[in-house]
Amino acid sequence: MFLDEAIITVKGGDGGRGCVSWRREKYVPKGGPDGGDGGRGGSVCIIADDDTDTLSDFASRKFFEAQRGEHGKGKSKNGKAGSDLVLRVPAGTLVYVKNLNGFTLMADLKNDSDKVLAIKGGKGGFGNAHFKSSIRQRPDFAELGEPGEKITLKLELKLVADIGIIGYPSTGKSTLISVISSAKPKIADYPFTTIVPNLGVVNVSGRSYRVCDVPGLIEGASKGKGLGDKFLKHIERCGILIHLLDIGRAAEDGLSANAKRLKKDYIAIRKELTSYSDVLPKKKEIVVLNKIDLIGNDAKQIEKQLKKEGIKVFMSISAAARLNTDKLAKKLLPMVLKEREKRTADGESEAQSVPVLHPNLNSDKMYAYTLNKRLDGSILVSGKRIEQFAKMTNFSQEGAVRRFKDVVERIGLRRALEREGIGSGSRVFIGSVSVEKHIIE
Numbered sequence: 001m002f003l004d005e006a007i008i009t010v011k012g013g014d015g016g017r018g019c020v021s022w023r024r025e026k027y028v029p030k031g032g033p034d035g036g037d038g039g040r041g042g043s044v045c046i047i048a049d050d051d052t053d054t055l056s057d058f059a060s061r062k063f064f065e066a067q068r069g070e071h072g073k074g075k076s077k078n079g080k081a082g083s084d085l086v087l088r089v090p091a092g093t094l095v096y097v098k099n100l101n102g103f104t105l106m107a108d109l110k111n112d113s114d115k116v117l118a119i120k121g122g123k124g125g126f127g128n129a130h131f132k133s134s135i136r137q138r139p140d141f142a143e144l145g146e147p148g149e150k151i152t153l154k155l156e157l158k159l160v161a162d163i164g165i166i167g168y169p170s171t172g173k174s175t176l177i178s179v180i181s182s183a184k185p186k187i188a189d190y191p192f193t194t195i196v197p198n199l200g201v202v203n204v205s206g207r208s209y210r211v212c213d214v215p216g217l218i219e220g221a222s223k224g225k226g227l228g229d230k231f232l233k234h235i236e237r238c239g240i241l242i243h244l245l246d247i248g249r250a251a252e253d254g255l256s257a258n259a260k261r262l263k264k265d266y267i268a269i270r271k272e273l274t275s276y277s278d279v280l281p282k283k284k285e286i287v288v289l290n291k292i293d294l295i296g297n298d299a300k301q302i303e304k305q306l307k308k309e310g311i312k313v314f315m316s317i318s319a320a321a322r323l324n325t326d327k328l329a330k331k332l333l334p335m336v337l338k339e340r341e342k343r344t345a346d347g348e349s350e351a352q353s354v355p356v357l358h359p360n361l362n363s364d365k366m367y368a369y370t371l372n373k374r375l376d377g378s379i380l381v382s383g384k385r386i387e388q389f390a391k392m393t394n395f396s397q398e399g400a401v402r403r404f405k406d407v408v409e410r411i412g413l414r415r416a417l418e419r420e421g422i423g424s425g426s427r428v429f430i431g432s433v434s435v436e437k438h439i440i441e
Contacts, residue, residue: 004157004234006058013041013066013082015122015145015392018130021074033138034076035128038145039069041121042082046095046153048109049088053199055157057088069145072127082121092160092237098152106153110160110237118153122146125392131403141399143392156233159197161212162336164238166273168265169215171246172290174198176319177213180329197234204329209336212238232276239339240332241285243269247302247316248291259305262289266311284339286314288328293318367411371420378427379420381413387431395438404438414439 016038023031070079096103107116125143165173181200198213245262273280292299299316317324369383394400408414428436
């Protein structure tokens with residue numbers, strides 16, 4: 001099943017809990033703390049893989065979670081980190097992340113092995129051995145593992161090919177790709193036989209390039225008629241477009257009428273490309289006439305008539321009879337290589353023009369937080385590190401609560417809350433954790 005769009009939810013693995021443990025050895029009457037740390041949860045990565053050309057793996061399964069980290073153990077044994085989860089998608093997949101404004105582009109995985117870290121796993125909690133110091137010789141607490149974050153992603157596939165074959169239904173696009181490449185599309189004598197794009201690899205003179213056969217376009221495709229609006233996006237990633245025109249009906253219509261019909265068909269498809277996006281009409285395009293076996297030498301006359309109308313024909317072929325198809329494949333190779341160099345250069349220029357953003361260097365510091373008073377009167381404390389700290393504090397352990405209060409005092413959070421006028425009955429949240437009873441005395 002071909003699938004080019006999917007919405008999924010991914011979650012990083014939870015971090016393992018730290019361990020509270022004490023040395024118990026013969027002849028060591030007062031063994032110290034030896035609780036190990038929990039392991040970090042696995043992360044979720046998305047990688048482009050040329051061995052797949054569809055997002056069908058995400059059709060039925062919508063939730064993906066990385067492995068959680070193991071809990072710490074006694075004798076200072078740390079828990080094992082959770083394995084990362086790798087999701088494989090076709091090259092040409094756009095990854096969007098959902099936020100308050102909808103979906104924002106996270107990564108464009110254009111080429112094989114391109115990858116993006118979608119979400120990190122949660123941090124493993126420290127065991128009580130970590131908290132031993134000269135003033136805290138018997139720490140009786142450990143941290144909880146940090147929960148893995150969860151996000152919603154939209155995956156959108158735009159097939160990457162050197163050549164895209166476009167045209168009206170039944171012009172012979174599927175036949176052509178089956179002749180010049182390894183693709184085996186469905187071929188029949190009725191419109192819209194092709195209902196999904198087909199990818200094929202063409203081998204010429206020891207080199208290869210990829211060809212994409214897009215389902216037939218009709219007038220109004222950009223507005224939803226036929227299948228065009230669903231698959232026009234795949235043409236955006238093609239380097240060169242082959243605009244295939246069917247001259248097989250010349251015997252019935254006459255040469256002059258056929259040339260006029262071909263011009264009308266050509267203009268209609270070009271209009272749809274322009275209506276869909278600003279990118280498509282700017283792509284390099286070559287016009288190829290198909291089914292010349294049905295009209296013989298009259299193909300040359302039609303080429304001349306089309307040239308007078310401003311439509312230059314690159315070549316006339318018969319895909320079904322394999323006339324000039326090998327010649328077409330060979331003539332396309334140097335054009336493909338030149339277009340690849342151009343796209344590579346454009347891609348590098350685009351990458352160089354992207355500004356490098358330097359995040360706040362204190363964003364991971366405990367004192368990098370903000371206070372916001374909400375409509376219900378509660379106060380929300382936000383900050384990456386302080387929220388992580390609150391989630392990992394085990395408030396059922398007295399020693400952990402004391403440590404929490406010490407940190408709140410040291411970073412000035414308590415004083416900041418007092419300036420906001422908190423008192424008995426006030427509600428305070430650090431992220432999603434309610435902490436007022438541990439701050440307000």
